[in-house]
Amino acid sequence: xxxxxSTRYLGLTLRSPLVxxxxxxxxxxxxxxxxxxxxxxxxxxxxxxxxQLEAEELGIDAMLGQVADVFxxxxxxxxxxxxxxxxxxxxLTLLEQAKSELSVPVIASLNGSSVGGWVRYAAxxxxxxxxxxxxxxxxxxxxxxxxxxxxxxxxxxxVRAVRDAVSVPVSxxxxxxxxxxxxxxxxxxxxxxxxxxxxxxxxQPDLDLESLEGVPRLVLSTPDELRLTLRWVGILHGQVxxxxxxxxxxxxxxxxxxxxxxxADVAMMASAILHEGPEHVATVEAGVRAWIAEHGYTxxxxxxxxxxxxxxxxxxxxxxxxxxxxxxxxxx
Numbered sequence: 001x002x003x004x005x006s007t008r009y010l011g012l013t014l015r016s017p018l019v020x021x022x023x024x025x026x027x028x029x030x031x032x033x034x035x036x037x038x039x040x041x042x043x044x045x046x047x048x049x050x051x052q053l054e055a056e057e058l059g060i061d062a063m064l065g066q067v068a069d070v071f072x073x074x075x076x077x078x079x080x081x082x083x084x085x086x087x088x089x090x091x092l093t094l095l096e097q098a099k100s101e102l103s104v105p106v107i108a109s110l111n112g113s114s115v116g117g118w119v120r121y122a123a124x125x126x127x128x129x130x131x132x133x134x135x136x137x138x139x140x141x142x143x144x145x146x147x148x149x150x151x152x153x154x155x156x157x158x159v160r161a162v163r164d165a166v167s168v169p170v171s172x173x174x175x176x177x178x179x180x181x182x183x184x185x186x187x188x189x190x191x192x193x194x195x196x197x198x199x200x201x202x203x204q205p206d207l208d209l210e211s212l213e214g215v216p217r218l219v220l221s222t223p224d225e226l227r228l229t230l231r232w233v234g235i236l237h238g239q240v241x242x243x244x245x246x247x248x249x250x251x252x253x254x255x256x257x258x259x260x261x262x263x264a265d266v267a268m269m270a271s272a273i274l275h276e277g278p279e280h281v282a283t284v285e286a287g288v289r290a291w292i293a294e295h296g297y298t299x300x301x302x303x304x305x306x307x308x309x310x311x312x313x314x315x316x317x318x319x320x321x322x323x324x325x326x327x328x329x330x331x332x
Contacts, residue, residue, distance in 0.1 A: 001298075002289070002293075003289050003292040003293050003297065003298065003299050003300075004298060004299030004300065004301070005017060005041075005285070005288065005289065005292075005299060005300050006041075006299065006300065006301070007041065007265050007266060007300045007301065007304070008243070008265060008301075009041075009042070009195065009243050009245065009265040009266045010107075010132045010169035010171055010194050010195045010243050011169050011194065011243075012042070012105050012131060012132065012169070014041030014042050014104070014105065014266065015039075015041050015104070016039055016040060016041035016285060017041060017256065017260055017264075017265065017266045017267055017288075017300050018039065018040055018041055018256060018266070018267055018269060018281055018284060018285055018288070019040060019041055019042045019043070019044065019245065019266045019267070019268045019269070020032075020035045020040045020042070020043045020044065020268075020269060020270070020273060020278075020281070021044050021247050021268035021269060021270040022044045022045065022046050022047055022109045022134070022136070022270065023046065023270040023271075023273065023274055024046065024274070025270075025273055025274060025278060026043050026044060026045050026046060027045065027046040027094065029094065029097055029098065029101065031278055032098055032101075032102060033101065033102070034277075034278035034279065035273070035278045035281060036102050036103065036104055037278075038278050038279050038280070038281035038282045038285075039281050039282050039285045040104060040281050041104060041105075041266065042104050042105040042106070042107055042131075042266070043098070043102065043104060043105075043106055043107065044107045044108075044109055044134055044268070045091070045094065045095060045098070045106065045107065045108050045109055046109060047109040047110060047111040047136045048088065048091050048108070048109065048110050048111065048121055048125070049111045050110075050111065050112040050113045050114065050117035050118075050121065088121065088124055091108075092124065092125075092128045095108055095125065095128045095129060095130060096128050096129060099128075099129040099130075099131075105131035105132065106129070106130060106131055107130065107131060107132045107133070107134050107171075108125040108128075108130035108132075108133055108134070109133075109134045109136050109173075110122055110125060110133060110134070110135055110136060111135075111136040111137075111138060112135075112158070115157060115158050115161050118135070118158045118161060118162050119161050119162060119165045122135075122162045122165055122166050122170075123165050123166060126166045126167070126168050130168060131168065131169075132168050132169040132170070132171065132194075133162070133166065133168060133169070133170050133171070134171045134172075134173055134197060135158070135159065135162060135170060135171065135172045135173065135193075136173045136200065137155055137158075137172055137173060137174060137175075137200065138175075138200065139151055139154070139155060139175075148178075148179050152178070152184055152187070155172075155188070156187055156188065156191045159172060159188055159191040159192055159193055160191045160192055162192075163191065163192025163193075164192075169194040169195065170192065170193055170194055170195075171193060171194060171195035171196065171197055171243065171245065172188050172193045172195070172196055172197065173197035173199075173200045173247075174188075174196055174197065174198060174199060174200060175199055175200045176198070176199045176228055176232065181232060182235060182236060182239060182240075185236055185239075185240050185242075186239070186240050188242075189240050189241060189242045193242060194242060194243060195242050195243035195244065195245060195265075196236070196240065196242055196243070196244055196245070197245040197247055197268065198229050198232050198233055198236075198244065198245065198246055198247065198248075199228065199229055199232070199247065199248055201221060201225075201247070201248045204217070205217070220271035220274060220275060221248050221249050221251075221270075221271040222249065222251070222271075223249050223250075223251045223252060223255055224249065225248050225249035226246075226248065226249030226250065226255050226258065226259070227249075228248075229246045229247065229248050229249060229259065230246070230258055230259060230262050233246050233259055233262045233263050233264045233308075234262035234263055234307070234308045234309045235308075235309045236263070237262065237263020237264075237305045237308040237309065237310065237311075238263065238305065238308060238309070238310040238311065239310070243265045243266075244263060244264045244265055245264060245265065245266045245267075245268050246259035246262075246264040246266070246267050246268065247267075247268035247269075247270070250267045250268060250269050250272065251269070251271070251272040251275075252272075252284060252287065253283075253284045253285075253286070253287025253288045253290075253291065254287070254291075255267070256269075256284055256287075256288055257287075257288055257291055257303075260300060260303060260304050261303055261304075261305070261306055261307040261308075262305070262307055262308055263304065263305035263308040263311075264304075265304065269281065269284070272284075
């Protein structure tokens, strides 16, 4: 009998635990079709960035002001800016087209810079048909006068605000850089998060030695980056009443299986798809299916979490004791 790969994530039933995470490939309708054909259980669209939308609006606002100054009658040519849907148009069109053409759930990603922005665009994305929202939280605590508790409170406030504004499921894409990650994860769930995505992979700036300016430097993930995600998925499984998604480092069938065994509901892939192409998903799925059958499981739901911190045979693998064991293993 063929293994059942279906899983539950954010209250949605997915045909597979392999999800195409936010990337340039999920921002194009042609590659979204290829990803669905390859077997993904859901797709996450690229993030809608509030700063980019504000820049577009300001640019249009300046243009409209210049035209109005030259031609008095020009004011009747354009609606007021607040009634003119500028920046989000392309994103909303992509979302609507994806919902129309794909049979798998379409998750919209949002990266806001103000609570008002988070709420405004979250409501837009829900109206456009998103099955769920992924809040791509990026908080760089560079202000030496602001405490960690204050930064956490800001994130909790925005999650509450978005939760109050929409009815679709909401997940929060987190970084690992919180002082007490398990406690903060539970607070996010209490604030209304239906799921947690572990982890947000921040891109660090490089320095150009000639211009002395910071420059972006994109480096795709590798399977070695999976272990941080693996540890925290295993720790949080059973502790927080929320869906768990694992991302960063999922490239092969064994990577997907590890995070599922640790307790993830889905394994999200981006770098591997960019490197190998959308059809790589089918290869990973075949490997997952073969392993499940070989090891006597009926499906994903049965194996999920069987090697987590609370359920696995060796919980010390997630704890401090593993640190010393890892160091001592080098010589041998």
